Amino acid sequence: MYDFIFNPNSTKEEFYEELLVQIQAIVKDQRNWVTNLSNASALIFHGLNTLKFFQEKPVNWSGFYVRDEQDTKTLLLGPFQGKVACTQIKFGRGVCGAAAASKETQVVRNVHEFPGHIVCDSNSLSEIVVPLVHDVTGELLGVLDIDDTCLDAFDQRDKTGLEAVVKILVAGCEWNR
Numbered sequence: 001m002y003d004f005i006f007n008p009n010s011t012k013e014e015f016y017e018e019l020l021v022q023i024q025a026i027v028k029d030q031r032n033w034v035t036n037l038s039n040a041s042a043l044i045f046h047g048l049n050t051l052k053f054f055q056e057k058p059v060n061w062s063g064f065y066v067r068d069e070q071d072t073k074t075l076l077l078g079p080f081q082g083k084v085a086c087t088q089i090k091f092g093r094g095v096c097g098a099a100a101a102s103k104e105t106q107v108v109r110n111v112h113e114f115p116g117h118i119v120c121d122s123n124s125l126s127e128i129v130v131p132l133v134h135d136v137t138g139e140l141l142g143v144l145d146i147d148d149t150c151l152d153a154f155d156q157r158d159k160t161g162l163e164a165v166v167k168i169l170v171a172g173c174e175w176n177r
């Protein structure tokens with residue numbers, strides 16, 4: 001098994017460097033997307049919450065929505081850590097739907113200020129959603145969604161780090177469903 005240990009005193013930059021190494025370990029001998037996204041959601045959830053910064057501002061949800069194969073403008077709940085969440089999100093709806101429709105990362109400092117934000121856990125106050133885009137076809141495969149219990153938990157460093165994480169996951173999984 002992998003040895004997933006993070007240093008609580010790391011800066012966000014140092015944390016994401018280490019996270020990338022560990023995400024690479026997850027996809028090294030396994031290409032199934034359910035398996036890899038399950039471990040990635042756990043790693044991100046527990047990893048972020050070991051940092052001093054996030055101990056003061058705990059992450060309460062980390063996981064994935066994947067594009068529905070039949071209804072291709074809809075996201076379906078995928079592997080995650082956190083409370084029970086809504087199962088379907090239309091492209092363009094809420095923060096996840098905005099990331100899916102635009103294929104752009106959404107960094108939301110206060111979810112209550114985001115038009116159409118979908119409440120899954122009322123403890124969530126800030127959120128980051130990163131799209132998973134196929135590197136060859138450019139199709140939207142899904143989104144990575146992370147919620148935090150405090151305002152303003154995520155910034156450009158999280159955007160850069162998580163976009164790098166998602167790139168490894170996209171390349172490291174088979175997406176046939």
Ligand code: SME
Pocket residue numbers: 061085086089093094095096097116117118119120121124127145147
């Ligand atoms: N808040 C999200 C919905 C998903 S949950 O937070 C897990 C949104 O507005 O898209």
